[in-house]
Amino acid sequence: MAVVLEEPLKELLLAINLGLSRDHRLAGWHILTILYHDSATGGVPITLGYLAQKYNSDYLDRDEKPLKDDVLKRILEVLSEQAKLIEVSPRKVRVQMKSGGYHTQQSYVYKITSSGIEYLSVMHKVIDADNTVAANITRINEYCHLVEKLATPDLNVVNTQLYNDFQNMVSAYNDVMKGMHKLDDDLSELANDLAFNHGGKAAEHLQAMLKEKAVPAFTQLLSQGPRLQALATSSSFSERVAHSQQGDDDLDTAHAVGDRAKMLLRFNKARDYVYRQLHRLAASFDPSASAIDNSLDTVYLLFQTILKAIRLLSQEYDHVQSQSVDIKALTGEIDQLMMHYQTINVPAPIPQHLPQDRFSDDAGDLLAASSIGPVIYVATNHTQAKLTAADNPVIADVVASQTNSQAGLEEFKRLVMQDETHGVVNHDLELKTIQARDELARLYGATGYNYYTSFALFGRPLKRVVALPSGEIKLHCIDESYQVTLPSGFEFWFEK
Template sequence: MLGINDDLRNLLLATNLGRSRDHPLAGWNILTILYGNRASADIPRTLGFIVEQYNINYLDGKTNEKMITDAVLKNVLKVLEEEASFVEVSPRKIRVRMASGAYHMQQAPVYRITSRGIEYLTMIPKVLDAESTVTANTARIEEYCNLVAKLNSPHLDATNTKLFNDFHNMVSAYSDVMKGMHKLGEDLDEVSNDLAFNHGGKVAEHLNQMLNKKALPAYTKLIQQGSLIQNLAKSESFSDQVARSRQGSDSLEIDQAINNQLKLSAQMHQDKIYVQEQLQILTTSFEPTASAIDSSYDSIYLIFQTILDSINLLSKEYDHIHSQTVDIKQLTKQIDGLLTNYQSISMPKQTPRHLAQDRQVSDTNDLLEAGVLGPVIYQADTTSKKVATVEDNPMIAEDDEVALDISEALSEFQKLVMVDENNGRLDRNLELQTIMARDEIMRLYSATNYDHYDSFAPFGRPIKKVTAIQKTGPIWLHCKNENYSVQLPCGFEFEF
C-alpha cells in the first residue's frame, strides 16, 4: 500500500469510509487515486482505471486483501458520491484504445474528487499530529484579533481574493485558538487538582503567575472581539463582499477563466452562506447567555470560567502553604523546654461523667456541679432462681373417645334436616346426639360459599346445590355431652 503509516491505517480502519466489509480502506484509496495519481494524467478516471490502479498499487498486504471487483468498487463510489459528496461523476466522451492500436470514441462515466474530498484527504492525517499542532499561545490570539480588526475596516477591497483569504484565515485562527484553549482548560483542570492534593506551593505560584500575567490578559482581549464579530454578522454587505472576493482578479478558478456564469453564481451563493454560517458560529461563541453557552462547545465564557476556577484553586493552595509556615527555631525551643520539664508536668484528671437523674438534685438539667456530686449508690437486690422439676409439669388431660356410628349418624341426619329423598333444609336450632351428624351439617354450610360442589358429599352422597337462607338468622348446633355449641351465621337448603 502506498504512503500510509500504521497510525493512519488504524484511524482509517476505524472510520471505514465507503462501508466495505472486505475492503475497509477502499474509500480512502479511491480518493488518493483521484487526487494524487498524476503519472497517468492523460487517462480518464473511469471505473476500469480506478479498479486497475487499486489492484496494482493499493491492496493491503497486512490483511491479505483480495483484488477488488467492479461491483464492490461501484458500491464504494456510490457512498462517496451520494452520501459523502467526496466524488463527482459525469458522463464524458473518451478515447479507448482498441486491440488493433486504433482509438475508438465512446461515452463513459468519469469520476473526479470534489473540494470536500480534497479537504478530507488532507485533514485526516493532521489528526495524528494533533498533540504537536494543538497548542495555546498568545501570538495566535494576537493574530486573530488583528484579522478581526482588519475585516471591520470601513473600506474593504473585494476586487481580489485577499479579503476572502483574510476571512478564511480569521476563522482558521479562531479555530486554532479555541482548540488550544480547550487543551489548556483540560490540562489546567488536571494539573491544578494534582497540585492541590500534592501541596506543590512553588509550582502553584508559578502557574498562577502565568495565568494571571499571560492567559487572562490574552483572554480578555479575545473577549473584547465579541462586539466586532457581531458587527460583521449584522452587516448586510460583508458576506456578499467576501463571496465576491473569492472571484477576484487573482483567482485561478477554471470556471472564472471560461466565464461559466452559472457555476460562478452558484459558487457565490454557496460562499455567501458559508460566511454567514461561520459568523453565526463565532457570534454564538461570544454570547454570554446561558442558552448560548450550553449550545456552543466553543463558548469563550465557558473556557474563561475554567481558567478562573483554576486560578482560584491555585490561589487557595498557595495561601494554604503560606498559612502553614512555622518558625522552626521557635518550635525547637518550645520542644526542648517541654522535654526538660516533662516530669513536673501535671495533666488534669478528666472530670467524671455523672447523670443527674441518678441523684437527688434540685435541677436535673444543671450539670455544672457535676464535679462535686458524689458517686451513685445502688442497692443490690437478692434474687433467687427457681428450678423447674417434673412435679411442676401440668396435668395432661385424656382425649375423649369419639364413637363413629355411621348408621346412627345417617339416621339422625335424615331425620333432622332431610325434607324428602333428595332435598334437605336447616332453618332452626338443633340438638344432636351424634358428633358425626353435627360435623356433616357444618361442612354443608361451608358449601354455600362455592359454586361447585365436587368436594362436598355427606355420607358419600354428592351434592348438586347448596343455598344459604339469610332470613333465618344464626343457627345453633349442640351435641349432647358437650359444654359448647356451634353457631352457623344462617340456615341453608341443599339438594342431592
C-alpha cells in the same frame, strides 16, 4: 453540552467508513488518494475501469482479494452521494482497443472535490495532532489584527484579498482555540493536582500560567467579540466576501470561461460558508446559556476554568498561611524568654513508661493488642515503710549560685561600666567570677547584629553595641589555665 450538528456534517459522519465495504475497509481512502494524485497528471480520464485497475495493481493489502466492479460502484456511490468527496459526470472519452486504435464512447468520469482534498489533509493533521495542537497563543495577535481589518467599512472586492483575509482569520481562530482548549486541559490537570497535593511549585506554576498566558489571552480574545458579532449580523459582509472569492485574480475555470451558472452556485456556497463560520465564531463570545451549550469553542468555559484555578490558588494560600509559623512573633517570644531565662523554672521531664508485662515484637503497634493475650497479675504482700526526716534527700545549696551571680554582676559593673547605662571594654581584663567572664564573651557577639533583644545582660535589655578598633582583648579568670580572646573591644549602652 448539547452541540447541534449541521446537515453536511451529519452526512459526512454517516459515510465515515468511506465505502461501507466489509472486505475492503480502506478502499474509499485509497480511491481518494488515486483521484487526488492522478488528477494532476492529466491525459488519462479517470473512469471506473481506471480506478479498478489502479487499485488492484497498487493498493491491495495482504490477503485482500481484487476489487470487483460492482463493489467499487457501491463505494463510489457512498463517496459521491453521501460524503460528497468526489464528483461524477458523464463525458466522452477515448478508449484504446485491443488492435491499438482508439474509439470514442460515453463514460462516467470521477473527480475529487475540494471537500475530498480537505478530507485527506485533515486526516494527516489528525495523525500529527500531538505535535500540531499545542497550548500556545502565538496567533492571537494575527487573529485580532485580521478581525480589526475585516471590521473596517471600506473593503475592496475587486480581487481575492478580502476572501484570503477571511480564510486566514478563520485559520488563526482555529489555531488559537486549539491552544485555548489545550491550555484549559493543562490548567484543569494542574489545578486538580494542586487541590490534592498542596504543592508549592505547582501553585507557582499555575499562578504564572494564569498571569502570563491565560488571563491576557482571554482578555484579548474577549475584546474581539463585539466586532465578530457585528460581522455576523451584517447583511452584506458575507456577500462581499463571496464576491471577493471571484475577483480578478481568481483562477477558477468557471470564472475563466464565464460559466454564470457555476459561478452563481459557487457564490451561494461561499456566502453560506462565510455565514456559517461567522456565526460559529460569534457564538464563542455569546454569553447566553444556549450559546454556551451549543458552541464547541465558547471562551466562557475557559473562563470558568480560570476562575476555578484562581479559587484553588486562594485556598492554597489560606492553607499555607494556616500551616505557617509567625517567625516574627515567635522570635519576640524567644527574646522575652532570653531576657528572663535566669528566673524560669523548667520542671523535670516525666519519664516514659510502657507496660513490659507481655512480649511483643512492636510494643507501639496497637493493632496487635488482641493477639498478645490477657495480663495475669499475682497478688503480693506489700509492706508500707514509714519515712522520717532522716530519709529526705540532700538538697543542694542554691544560695551559692545566687551569690556567685550577684558577685559576677558586681564585678561586671566595677570593671566595664562607665555609668548606669554605658559600658566599655577596650583592654585586657582579669576577672574573679566566671559569670562576668561569660557575660562579656556573650555580649561581644551582639556586635554582629542590628537587634539586641537576645543579648540582655543580668535581665537588662541592651540598646546598642559597637565594636572598637582596639585590637584583641583577652579575658582571663583566676584559677583557670586558659583565657578567652575577643577579636576587638566593644562599647555598649543599656536601655534606661
